[in-house]
Amino acid sequence: MIVAENVCKSFGKLQVLKDVSLTVKKGEVVVIIGPSGSGKSTFLRCLNYLETIDSGYITVDGHPVGKKKLPDGRLVNDSKKNIYRLRSQIGMVFQRFNLFPHLTALENVIEGPVTVYKIPREEAKERGTELLSKVGLADKADSYPSQLSGGQQQRVAIARALAMQPKAMLFDEPTSALDPELVGEVLAVIKDLAREGMTMVVVTHEMGFAREVADRVVFMDEGRILEEDSPQVIFSNPKHPRTREFLSKIL
Amino acid sequence: MQVGPIDVDFLLTILPILLKKGALLTLELTVEAIIFGTIIGLFIALFKISSIKILNLIGGFYTWVIRGIPLLVQLYILYFGFAYIGIQFSPKTAAVLGLSICGGAYIAEIIRAGIQSIDKGQMEAALSLGMSYTQAMRRVILPQAYRRLLPPMGNEFIALMKDTSLVSIISMTELLRQGIILNSTYFRAMEIYLTVGVIYLFMTTLFIYLINRLEKRLAIYDSN
Ligand SMILES: Nc1ncnc2c1ncn2[C@@H]1O[C@H](COP(=O)(O)OP(=O)(O)O)[C@@H](O)[C@H]1O
Ligand SMILES: [Mg+2]
Numbered sequence: 001m002i003v004a005e006n007v008c009k010s011f012g013k014l015q016v017l018k019d020v021s022l023t024v025k026k027g028e029v030v031v032i033i034g035p036s037g038s039g040k041s042t043f044l045r046c047l048n049y050l051e052t053i054d055s056g057y058i059t060v061d062g063h064p065v066g067k068k069k070l071p072d073g074r075l076v077n078d079s080k081k082n083i084y085r086l087r088s089q090i091g092m093v094f095q096r097f098n099l100f101p102h103l104t105a106l107e108n109v110i111e112g113p114v115t116v117y118k119i120p121r122e123e124a125k126e127r128g129t130e131l132l133s134k135v136g137l138a139d140k141a142d143s144y145p146s147q148l149s150g151g152q153q154q155r156v157a158i159a160r161a162l163a164m165q166p167k168a169m170l171f172d173e174p175t176s177a178l179d180p181e182l183v184g185e186v187l188a189v190i191k192d193l194a195r196e197g198m199t200m201v202v203v204t205h206e207m208g209f210a211r212e213v214a215d216r217v218v219f220m221d222e223g224r225i226l227e228e229d230s231p232q233v234i235f236s237n238p239k240h241p242r243t244r245e246f247l248s249k250i251l
Numbered sequence: 252m253q254v255g256p257i258d259v260d261f262l263l264t265i266l267p268i269l270l271k272k273g274a275l276l277t278l279e280l281t282v283e284a285i286i287f288g289t290i291i292g293l294f295i296a297l298f299k300i301s302s303i304k305i306l307n308l309i310g311g312f313y314t315w316v317i318r319g320i321p322l323l324v325q326l327y328i329l330y331f332g333f334a335y336i337g338i339q340f341s342p343k344t345a346a347v348l349g350l351s352i353c354g355g356a357y358i359a360e361i362i363r364a365g366i367q368s369i370d371k372g373q374m375e376a377a378l379s380l381g382m383s384y385t386q387a388m389r390r391v392i393l394p395q396a397y398r399r400l401l402p403p404m405g406n407e408f409i410a411l412m413k414d415t416s417l418v419s420i421i422s423m424t425e426l427l428r429q430g431i432i433l434n435s436t437y438f439r440a441m442e443i444y445l446t447v448g449v450i451y452l453f454m455t456t457l458f459i460y461l462i463n464r465l466e467k468r469l470a471i472y473d474s475n
Contacts, residue, residue, distance in 0.1 A: 088381025112380035
């Protein structure tokens with residue numbers, strides 16, 4: 001589904017991603033852990049072309065991200081339209097929710113389908129209402145983000161991403177900005193998605209969640225993937241000393 | 252009837268003239284300058300935040316030049332300068348042009364600051380849904396910037412309204428010039444210019460009132 005091969009990325013002189021390679025199969029849940037500043041967010045953002053990469057390549061569903069293969073085999077920058085299509089097919093959920101504050105919960109959810117897919121408003125509303133029920137917020141359809149708790153906002157944000165009927169979802173520390181008592185409700189929604197077979201990449205510090213949901217856990221440090229294994233192995237018997245050190249600090 | 256230095260009967264004679272043949276035009280000039288100025292301002296603002304270098308340069312150059320030259324001088328250039336090289340604008344055209352170009356530069360700065368005050372996460376969220384840059388601007392960024400823009404835009408609109416008095420020097424007969432004309436007949440400067448001033452005050456107050464109402468209407472979504 002998602003293949004990243006030797007991805008490198010620098011901001012000026014700072015190399016943030018160093019030969020990052022990762023494969024996510026359809027229906028798989030991959031959790032990325034690692035210290036702050038290790039490049040986790042940047043890597044996620046590269047996956048849907050919010051950042052461009054310097055070298056290496058990324059494909060989603062077989063299509064190179066942001067690139068197009070010419071008949072002679074060369075890769076050139078892809079058309080904007082294809083990039084927009086790629087992004088619409090990958091849902092992204094942010095640490096700070098990034099809901100549109102001038103729109104109600106339901107309007108947030110239907111904004112993508114209406115603007116991008118040109119789905120009639122009424123039809124989008126119907127589906128949007130279903131999605132809000134799915135995340136347990138049917139009664140908040142007409143509330144503005146400022147009237148919702150952090151946990152509720154994040155669930156709306158998940159519904160907003162799902163409204164595009166994505167093939168995969170990327171979560172960037174979806175619960176890090178939440179008060180501890182609100183973390184559970186958001187993780188519950190993500191677990192549901194995992195159970196339904198959604199392909200997901202989740203950056204998180206919630207190790208209990210990772211242990212329970214992840215098919216694989218990836219440890220990133222200083223722009224590199226140092227270790228990648230099943231949650232059992234990573235949490236009980238990590239091979240890399242940096243992983244061990246990180247886990248001892250966080251658990 | 253006489254109130255201090257002011258003859259009320261005289262006031263009542265000049266008031267209709269000042270309103271009909273002056274204030275109305277001032278309002279018209281203001282509204283046109285606001286409309287064209289805002290259109291210019293929006294484009295220049297988008298130029299300035301664009302990732303395309305040449306557009307940045309154009310936007311930067313525009314605001315630099317226009318904000319650095321007094322409007323009065325710009326009006327002289329537009330009206331007398333261009334006439335000298337054979338392009339004769341009518342006073343009305345020169346007035347609207349001058350006010351819009353000048354207002355546009357200030358409005359551009361207001362809009363740019365407004366857009367840049369919107370959290371970067373908003374653009375990212377919009378793009379991650381598959382929106383184009385234009386769609387994201389139109390559907391997500393500008394509607395939010397719009398509300399924050401209102402107070403400074405209101406100030407700019409009021410400044411523009413007052414600046415319309417400058418076009419009296421290019422023989423555009425708006426409120427101030429109507430007063431000047433009346434004074435050359437009656438030689439009653441205090442009564443005439445005081446009345447002119449009060450009419451400006453009335454119009455600017457009306458503007459402030461309208462903008463405040465609009466602001467309140469738009470304030471719903473970020474109240475808890
Ligand atoms: N737009 C940017 N410009 C410059 N440096 C950046 C930018 N985004 C991230 N970085 C830097 O890249 C490094 C990795 O950041 P990030 O991917 O956010 O890490 P993580 O999500 O693992 O905390 C950090 O040192 C950060 O300061
Ligand atoms: Mg991060």
